[in-house]
Amino acid sequence: MKVIVPVKRVIDYNVKVRVKADGTGVDLANVKMSMNPFDEIAVEEAIRLREAGKVEEVVAVSIGVKQAQETLRTALAMGADRAILVVAADDVHTDIEPLAVAKILAGIVKEENPDLVICGKQAIDNDMNATGQMLSALLGWSQATFASEVNLDGDSAIVTREVDGGLQTIKVKTPTIISVDLRLNEPRYASLPNIMKAKKKPLDEKTPADYGVDVTPRLTVVSTSEPATRQAGIIVGSVDELVEKLKEAGAV
Amino acid sequence: MAVLLLAEVTDGALAVDATAKAVTAAAALGEVTVLCAGASAKAAADEAAKIEGVAKVLCAEDAALSHRLAEPTAALIVSLAGDYSHIVAPGTTDAKNIIPRVAALLDVMVISEVTGVVDADTFERPIYAGNAIQTVKSGDATKVMTIRTAGFDAAGMDGSASVETIGAAADPALSEWVEDKVAESDRPELTSAGVVVSGGRGVGSEEDFALIEKLADKLGAAVGASRAAVDSGYAPNDWQVGQTGKVVAPDLYVAVGISGAIQHLAGMKDSKIIVAINKDEEAPIFQVADFGLVADLFDAVPELTEKL
Numbered sequence: 001m002k003v004i005v006p007v008k009r010v011i012d013y014n015v016k017v018r019v020k021a022d023g024t025g026v027d028l029a030n031v032k033m034s035m036n037p038f039d040e041i042a043v044e045e046a047i048r049l050r051e052a053g054k055v056e057e058v059v060a061v062s063i064g065v066k067q068a069q070e071t072l073r074t075a076l077a078m079g080a081d082r083a084i085l086v087v088a089a090d091d092v093h094t095d096i097e098p099l100a101v102a103k104i105l106a107g108i109v110k111e112e113n114p115d116l117v118i119c120g121k122q123a124i125d126n127d128m129n130a131t132g133q134m135l136s137a138l139l140g141w142s143q144a145t146f147a148s149e150v151n152l153d154g155d156s157a158i159v160t161r162e163v164d165g166g167l168q169t170i171k172v173k174t175p176t177i178i179s180v181d182l183r184l185n186e187p188r189y190a191s192l193p194n195i196m197k198a199k200k201k202p203l204d205e206k207t208p209a210d211y212g213v214d215v216t217p218r219l220t221v222v223s224t225s226e227p228a229t230r231q232a233g234i235i236v237g238s239v240d241e242l243v244e245k246l247k248e249a250g251a252v
Numbered sequence: 253m254a255v256l257l258l259a260e261v262t263d264g265a266l267a268v269d270a271t272a273k274a275v276t277a278a279a280a281l282g283e284v285t286v287l288c289a290g291a292s293a294k295a296a297a298d299e300a301a302k303i304e305g306v307a308k309v310l311c312a313e314d315a316a317l318s319h320r321l322a323e324p325t326a327a328l329i330v331s332l333a334g335d336y337s338h339i340v341a342p343g344t345t346d347a348k349n350i351i352p353r354v355a356a357l358l359d360v361m362v363i364s365e366v367t368g369v370v371d372a373d374t375f376e377r378p379i380y381a382g383n384a385i386q387t388v389k390s391g392d393a394t395k396v397m398t399i400r401t402a403g404f405d406a407a408g409m410d411g412s413a414s415v416e417t418i419g420a421a422a423d424p425a426l427s428e429w430v431e432d433k434v435a436e437s438d439r440p441e442l443t444s445a446g447v448v449v450s451g452g453r454g455v456g457s458e459e460d461f462a463l464i465e466k467l468a469d470k471l472g473a474a475v476g477a478s479r480a481a482v483d484s485g486y487a488p489n490d491w492q493v494g495q496t497g498k499v500v501a502p503d504l505y506v507a508v509g510i511s512g513a514i515q516h517l518a519g520m521k522d523s524k525i526i527v528a529i530n531k532d533e534e535a536p537i538f539q540v541a542d543f544g545l546v547a548d549l550f551d552a553v554p555e556l557t558e559k560l
Contacts, residue, residue, distance in 0.1 A: 128364045145349045161345075223386070227522075
């Protein structure tokens with residue numbers, strides 16, 4: 001069984017986001033970039049499935065700027081077998097929309113014929129939470145989103161999903177798309193020897209044109225602004241004063 | 253302009269608050285038709301018909317639509333899509349599962365978690381977990397979106413729309429429901445709770461998280477945790493509030509022993525009132541707190557629990 005894992009290069013989750021002064025977006029020049037945290041969980045799950053003997057090959061895919069090859073090398077260092085980079089933008093500030101990403105991934109799926117695509121439930125930059133669902137729609141496959149537990153069982157997968165207020169377990173026919181949530185696993189750190197080994201693993205470079213996909217955005221960004229800032233309030237001197245203030249504010 | 257709004261229906265019951273808030277957002281776009289789908293949806297449809305601003309309710313009852321599986325529900329919406337300029341749903345986990353699938357089937361880009369409607373094509377939505385607000389204009393023929401309901405007031409319940417029964421679309425039969433496990437807790441669900449009490453690394457141990465839980469129960473609150481507390485094993489991951497966890501915006505957020513790392517602030521800074529209890533007066537959490545108390549949480553939290 002082959003698994004494809006899409007990974008996205010995003011601003012590191014510990015970096016403070018700064019909106020560009022001209023309102024065109026968030027400043028990503030000279031900012032620490034990392035693999036999207038949800039995608040790390042997806043890579044980890046795919047590798048665990050291979051270690052459990054249920055999967056033979058894990059292929060990591062990234063769609064974006066050329067620098068996303070660093071993200072793919074991270075996936076390879078964690079244990080992915082090979083990687084495909086689809087260079088779809090020159091400027092680090094260009095975000096390829098989930099619909100275009102899903103179309104490119106659908107092209108890759110047709111070439112690679114995996115049984116499973118495991119992806120992060122959302123990227124922490126555009127917060128769209130859409131690529132897995134869109135890919136599933138384009139392929140006419142089943143989908144199991146927000147997974148916190150995955151069990152492969154012959155030609156189906158039993159997936160427990162994180163939903164509002166609890167968990168839902170569903171059984172989906174394979175091939176399928178699984179999007180992963182936080183509780184699924186804790187991703188490993190790549191060891192230094194594995195980082196060295198990852199440099200020699202195959203990494204193919206492609207373009208959207210190779211898959212006949214137009215990445216022109218459907219949504220035009222009109223402006224990007226800072227959210228309303230919060231004013232720091234007051235420091236109270238005691239628990240009694242806190243209770244009093246909360247009562248005054250109608251909060252309790 | 254005509255809007256199709258997928259109502260939140262769980263096991264035959266309408267989630268009135270989420271649906272009525274989404275109706276408020278949708279009413280700014282055009283005439284609103286609400287779709288109630290499920291194995292049983294008639295009671296939910298009758299309830300949805302009372303929401304003010306709803307012109308019509310469509311009720312689709314079919315075994316395939318039970319448990320809101322994405323494939324048959326998306327197929328149903330796509331079969332109706334031709335009559336509408338906008339397809340919207342409250343941003344629940346059900347809708348986040350279904351709506352992007354609908355968008356891809358219609359070859360349009362989804363617009364997730366809309367917090368503001370500028371005009372029929374232009375919407376505001378948070379990116380980077382709310383650290384920036386983006387205004388986007390859609391060039392697609394049909395606008396397909398989810399609504400972050402926290403920012404909209406619920407529409408009233410004095411309406412009287414007509415209810416029309418419709419059939420389900422063909423079921424792609426790609427998935428089946430196995431079971432639901434509703435969280436055992438009597439506490440409210442974290443993302444929709446009116447009050448949230450969260451603990452951080454300062455709480456120090458899994459056992460001492462009981463202090464946080466006691467305060468939460470006193471306030472009828474959900475319990476949250478910072479990533480640091482989760483990573484230290486003090487709290488389960490599904491309690492995590494922050495950029496890599498859940499984004500919450502309750503009326504009252506009490507942060508206990510939480511320093512206020514960027515990634516945590518991203519998940520709670522839209523709360524109406526923020527209270528911070530921390531012994532480190534330099535902690536960044538105090539910069540966003542309405543009421544800060546510099547104190548040892550092991551003294552202050554039990555005292556607060558008692559005095560509330």
